[in-house]
Structures are given as C-alpha cells and as structure tokens.
Amino acid sequence: MRYPLLSALAASAAVAAPAASSYDYIVVGSGPGGGPLAADLARAGYSTLLIEAGGDEGENPTYADIANFNEAANDETTRWDFWVKHSDDPARELKFQHTTWDTGDGTFYVGLDPPEGAKLLGIQYPRAAVLGGCAMHNAGVCSMPADDDWNIIVNKTGDASWSAKNMRKYWKRIERNQYLPAGDEAHGYDGWLATSVADNSWAKNDSLPGTKILKRMAELTGQDPAEAANLVNRDINEAGDSVDETTSFYNMVTHADTKGKRSSPNNYIRATLADPAKYPLTVQLHTLVTRVLFDNATLKAGSTPRAIGVEVMEGASLYKADPKHVAGTKGPVSQILATREVIVAGGAFNSPQILKLSGIGPAAELTKFNIPVVKDLPGVGENLADNYEGSLLGLGAAPIESGLITMLFRTPSAPTKKRNIYTWCGAFSFEGFWPGFPAYHGPTQYTCALVHMSPKSQAGSVRLVSADPQDKPDVNFRFYERRGAEDLRELVEGANLLREAWQAAGDPVLPFEELHPCPGAKGGEKCADDAQAEYFKTQAYSHHATSTCAIGGDDEPLAVLDSKFRVRGVEGLRVVDASAFPVVPGAFPSCPTMMLSAKAAEDILADAKKASKCK
Incomplete structure (x- = not known):
C-alpha cells in the first residue's frame, strides 16, 4: 500500500520528485544494530533498503585487518569527527590535555597552548561512516555485559524476553566461535560473526x-x-x-577470525548481497537521511502518526562531521517509501538527531528550531551514557x-x-x-x-x-x-x-x-x-556512547522506546542500535549491540507475521 509522500514536515527542505521504488523496510545506518538487522529482514524474504552515509571499505586492508584499528579510526576515508564536551564548565573543559583546535591552515593543534587565532573544536569522538559502522574501525573487543544489564530491561518493561538467559540465544545465533571446541553451550559455531583470541x-x-x-x-x-x-x-x-x-x-576476545581478519556487519551484509538465493536486500551508499516521513492523514489531531518513509540527500561527505566535507555542498533530495516500517540505526548521536529533525523529541527544543512537533518525547537525546x-x-x-x-x-x-x-x-x-x-x-x-x-x-x-540535517x-x-x-x-x-x-x-x-x-x-x-x-x-575519555533513545517502561517520562524497539506514540518506526540500551551494556557495547540487533529482527518478523494473519 502506498501512502501520501509529503507530510506536514516539509518545512524548508527542498523536495525532489519521489523515488519510484518502495520497500517493505528501510533501515537507516549499517553499524552493529542496523547492518545485521537489514540482512536478517532480507533473508526472511522482505524487501529491505539499507541506507549508509559512507562507502564500502570491506576489502581495504586498513579496515579488513583488525591489527590496523588505530589507522582505521584515524582514516579520513570514513571518519566522522564529533567534537564533544565532558561538562558544562568551560574552564574544566580546557584542562583536557588532548583538547583539539583548528589552526586555520588545514591542520589540528592538540594540547593546552594553542597558537594565536586557533579555533576551539573540543574533545574528539570519532565515529565511522562506512558500511559496517563503528565495528569497522574499533579494536574489535567482544565482551558480554553483566546479566543485570539485560535484566534491567525486564524490570523496566516487564518483557521477560530481555532476560540475560534468553539474550544468550542471540549470541549463539550470530557467533562463529573459533577459539573453543564445538559443543560449548554458551557459544555459537555457525553464525556470521567470527570470534577469536590471542x-x-x-x-x-x-x-x-x-x-x-x-x-x-x-x-x-x-x-x-x-x-x-x-x-x-x-x-x-x-x-x-x-x-x-x-x-x-x-x-580478550575480538570479533575477528584466526587469520586476523575483521569480522563485522560488513561481512554479513556483503554475504547476503552475494548469496545465490538473491535475497531482496538493497544497499544505498553515500546517502544522508535528513528526516523520517509521516502519512499526512495520521498527523491530524487524535490520530497516531505513522512513518511511511525517509527523505534523503545523496552524495559523499555531506555531513559536517566528515573532515572531507566542503562548506555549502548539498546533494539532490528525494524520498523513499517503506510499506511496513522505518528503522533508525544511526547510533547514539545520529539516531536522536534524526528523530528530532523528524519532529519526535522534546517539544521545546523542536519548536526552538521551527520543527513541527509530531510527538513530544522528552527523552530523545537525553540519558546519554558512557x-x-x-x-x-x-x-x-x-x-x-x-x-x-x-x-x-x-x-x-x-x-x-x-x-x-x-x-x-x-x-x-x-x-x-x-x-x-x-x-x-x-x-x-x-x-x-x-x-x-x-x-x-x-x-x-x-x-x-539547528534544523539543518548536515549540522552536527x-x-x-x-x-x-x-x-x-x-x-x-x-x-x-x-x-x-x-x-x-x-x-x-x-x-x-x-x-x-x-x-x-x-x-x-x-x-x-x-x-x-x-x-x-x-x-x-x-x-577521562570514552567511546561507548549509549542510551539516547532508551527503552523504558510506560511510567518513565524519558522512555523513548518500548521493549520491542518501537518509538512511543508513533507507528511504523523503531530504533535499533546502542542508543536503545537503558545503560551501557558492560565494558564494550559492540557485540551486545549485535545481539540486540538479532533480537530486534525476531521481534519485527514476529510483528510482520501477525500483521499478515490479520489481513
């Protein structure tokens, strides 16, 4: 079923002719949450579009060889630079020894005594715009969280499927263990994610x-x-x-094989695309999602807004976090439809940004930037943890x-x-x-x-x-x-x-x-x-950001998602990435996020099956 393309959120964005194609599901972001999810949905037979702002570096040794992780995180080919703060105290911020400045001559100064005229940037927090997301530039450390980090979701929502005991089955489903003899019941041996040790x-x-x-x-x-x-x-x-x-x-376990090759969502996505079964997965690279679209009819008072697609801007290095971005550069804007659901998986920084640009978030913040409010959700972008x-x-x-x-x-x-x-x-x-x-x-x-x-x-x-989707x-x-x-x-x-x-x-x-x-x-x-x-x-520093679109109970004012990843107060929209965790899951969130992705696939496919029976 097709829906009207334009919602009340047209605002100031330039609108091109609608895309001719539509998909059952649109997944925004190819990292540990979105990448495996898109592959799972396609393998279940649903036409799925996976949108990634970066390119594909799966065969580039900088990324493919896990030993090169420092080079990967520094590489301008994929790097997005967020310049973050650790507090609201400017004086305290300037004590951070690796504070970074723009010298104005194309170089950075790192330290506490910048040259005259240098512009303060802040504390670097690199993210990866690449097929496979941050699992392509990290050190690959793979560690399970404490049971309580899963059980907290059970306690908040009453959904026992989040129990630590049940969540272990998703790990077994995705893991291809290469360091223990087959048969250990805590591990999987046939999944898409290779794990190894030194x-x-x-x-x-x-x-x-x-x-x-x-x-x-x-x-x-x-x-x-x-x-x-x-x-x-x-x-x-x-x-x-x-x-x-x-x-x-x-x-220490890493998501790499015994030959030192990185194992990540990139491998699973590429394997799905190459499979002789010809699964209905489409990957669209170098595409920046600017907002989620809603059905006009459901934006009327008293109706529950329903997501029907996304608006995108096509081109490389469009986001201003990209060090290769050229000021003033924009790409053609178009819209793509989802007949079932839109799933946002942009990570702890970009998922809340996309929701807010789409009219979902704290009403006062949206109004400040003249973004029409689709759903007042105070928790979007809050609860940031690390x-x-x-x-x-x-x-x-x-x-x-x-x-x-x-x-x-x-x-x-x-x-x-x-x-x-x-x-x-x-x-x-x-x-x-x-x-x-x-x-x-x-x-x-x-x-x-x-x-x-x-x-x-x-x-x-x-x-x-600002309301500009290219701004960080x-x-x-x-x-x-x-x-x-x-x-x-x-x-x-x-x-x-x-x-x-x-x-x-x-x-x-x-x-x-x-x-x-x-x-x-x-x-x-x-x-x-x-x-x-x-x-x-x-x-102190960090690189495990979570919880900005947190799952929570019906009685929690800052809860953004229910236990099935559904954005509260709207239909046809979910968030599946590290932003969904109520707390940071253990020491390293990469593998727990891949487990979360496998659970989301199961939940989404169960809902799709129910919907089909009702027709």
Whole structure:
C-alpha cells in the first residue's frame, strides 16, 4: 500500500520528485544494530533498503585487518569527527590535555597552548561512516555485559524476553566461535560473526617482566599465582550464575577470525548481497537521511502518526562531521517509501538527531528550531551514557617483555559484588582520542587501560544546533555529574592496585617512571588519591556512547522506546542500535549491540507475521 509522500514536515527542505521504488523496510545506518538487522529482514524474504552515509571499505586492508584499528579510526576515508564536551564548565573543559583546535591552515593543534587565532573544536569522538559502522574501525573487543544489564530491561518493561538467559540465544545465533571446541553451550559455531583470541603462551615464561606483573596482579586480586598462565586463557564470554562477581584473568576476545581478519556487519551484509538465493536486500551508499516521513492523514489531531518513509540527500561527505566535507555542498533530495516500517540505526548521536529533525523529541527544543512537533518525547537525546576510561601509563627503565594481560575485577568501594573494572595491560599506549592518536612514548612504554563499568552518572545529552540535517548536534556527556565522587574513587582504587603490581616487574625494568595519573612518580610512589581523582575527572575519555533513545517502561517520562524497539506514540518506526540500551551494556557495547540487533529482527518478523494473519 502506498501512502501520501509529503507530510506536514516539509518545512524548508527542498523536495525532489519521489523515488519510484518502495520497500517493505528501510533501515537507516549499517553499524552493529542496523547492518545485521537489514540482512536478517532480507533473508526472511522482505524487501529491505539499507541506507549508509559512507562507502564500502570491506576489502581495504586498513579496515579488513583488525591489527590496523588505530589507522582505521584515524582514516579520513570514513571518519566522522564529533567534537564533544565532558561538562558544562568551560574552564574544566580546557584542562583536557588532548583538547583539539583548528589552526586555520588545514591542520589540528592538540594540547593546552594553542597558537594565536586557533579555533576551539573540543574533545574528539570519532565515529565511522562506512558500511559496517563503528565495528569497522574499533579494536574489535567482544565482551558480554553483566546479566543485570539485560535484566534491567525486564524490570523496566516487564518483557521477560530481555532476560540475560534468553539474550544468550542471540549470541549463539550470530557467533562463529573459533577459539573453543564445538559443543560449548554458551557459544555459537555457525553464525556470521567470527570470534577469536590471542596466543597467551608467553605467560608460561616466568622470567618475563610481564609474567611477574601478572603473578603479582593475581596475588592482589585473590587469584592463585601458580595458575596465572592458565587463567589468562579463561573464556571471557563464559556463562554462569556467578560470572559477574568473579575476579579473574581472561583471554580478550575480538570479533575477528584466526587469520586476523575483521569480522563485522560488513561481512554479513556483503554475504547476503552475494548469496545465490538473491535475497531482496538493497544497499544505498553515500546517502544522508535528513528526516523520517509521516502519512499526512495520521498527523491530524487524535490520530497516531505513522512513518511511511525517509527523505534523503545523496552524495559523499555531506555531513559536517566528515573532515572531507566542503562548506555549502548539498546533494539532490528525494524520498523513499517503506510499506511496513522505518528503522533508525544511526547510533547514539545520529539516531536522536534524526528523530528530532523528524519532529519526535522534546517539544521545546523542536519548536526552538521551527520543527513541527509530531510527538513530544522528552527523552530523545537525553540519558546519554558512557563508560569512563583512563589509563595508568609509565616508562620502564628497559622494554617490558609481555603479552596482553586482560582482567576483570572489583575494587573495594564498588557498590555491589559485581566487577566494576575491565583492564588490559601491555607494552602499548592508549590515552583516548585526538587527531593522530595514539602517542608513542618510546620502546619502554607500558599501560594498563581501565574501563569503569556501570558508571553512576547518566546525565549527558545530544541536542540540535539547528534544523539543518548536515549540522552536527551538540554532544555533552556531563561526566561525573551524578555520584561522581563514587565513580572516581573506584577508578583510583583500580589504578592503585595496578601500580602496586607493576613493582613486581624486577630488573632491568624497574623503576617505572609514571606519566599519569601520577606524573613523575618513580618506583611505585603513590600520589594522593585526591590528585589521582582530579586527573581522572579532567582526563577521562570514552567511546561507548549509549542510551539516547532508551527503552523504558510506560511510567518513565524519558522512555523513548518500548521493549520491542518501537518509538512511543508513533507507528511504523523503531530504533535499533546502542542508543536503545537503558545503560551501557558492560565494558564494550559492540557485540551486545549485535545481539540486540538479532533480537530486534525476531521481534519485527514476529510483528510482520501477525500483521499478515490479520489481513
């Protein structure tokens, strides 16, 4: 069935002739949420259009080889630069050591002493405009969230299908495990997403400085040092009733195959397109979705608005987050119909922006930019959440021979028995994101990176700066605004434990000279906890944004979606990406978002089946 093309939202957008084609489903965004979903819908026999603002770099070694993840995240071919804030305090913002400035001569300045005339940009938060989304430029870390991160949705909505036990079936459905013998009931072996681990045989060499640090970490966390070489191969994605309360070493899992090739939604999309079954999937690249269209008849008072398609602008580098964007460049505008549903999967920044440009969001914000209100939903763009990340970084007196040490542990002041720190330690440097990251501090650099899980503050926002769909929104995480002192104390406790473990490295590595959070400290000198807390407050970074279109209960004023991903108060419109999570799911959201996508496919197809029976 066709619907009238133009809604009351025509506003100031130039409208071209409508597209001749229509689809059962339109999916906006090809990342961990949208990409697999589009493939699943097409494989179920429904004509599906997948729209991606970027291109396809699936065969480019920068993206295809997981070891090149730093180059991928820096690559202008796909990079979208969001310049975010961590607080509402301008003075505090200018303490961030990797604050970035536009020098005006085509280069960036990173630091606290910019050249005269430089324009403040802010804190870089790179996203990926490419087929496969941010799963194409990340480090590929694949880790299950705590059971409570799933069960919170059950508690909010009453929908038991979100229970942690049930969600594990989606992991088994998509995983192609390549590191465990077939038959482990916690894993899948026939899915589209390859998972693998590193060789941790280095841990059997007791003479290595890294092994000495490993064994001391075991002592400090109640593990058996004699078993450390075995524990480093423990499955980080194991299942069990007490897993979330277990402090242990693990082998880091990545969504890559055993040959080091990245496994991502890009592979699944391309396999679906190439399949001899000729599934009805269409991929439209270099296309910016400007808004969702609604049926005019349903916009009348008393009716429930129904989404019927999208308006798009075609062309490369149209969005102003793209460093290749040329000011004033626009593309032809057209409209595409969806006879069943529109599914927005643009991520935690772009999904709320698209909803707001379409008239769905806080009424006062929409009215400010003369956007006609389709549905007043105060939670759109609110609740922005992220894990806090920081690192303990130092220089040894000699290079530190070591593999990667991965550990999940609980600090003493954690509010529950659950683990709250995910750390990985090795001879690398990682201090956040800025143009050209990471910094290389020489052959003796050693880092323990920390991800603080279950942060207590969730006060961030994604808000419009205009009604222009090419403009980037204003993104402010408001780190530590709520119960921040508690989160900072946990980070400091984690750093103190790891610093103590470093002192076991022995000769010729000792003494370590710490670069942060206690600059200049040597030999394990412990600087004051309040000084470390101030460091983490001003220098924490993140790249796991979620929750700006959160699933919630009927009684929650800021709930945007119901438990089936449906946007509240409208029909034919869902959001399926990390913005749907009520809280950040564990330490790394990429694989949980792919699980969420598989669940969404099941929910959407179940609704389609019901609708067909009613006809």
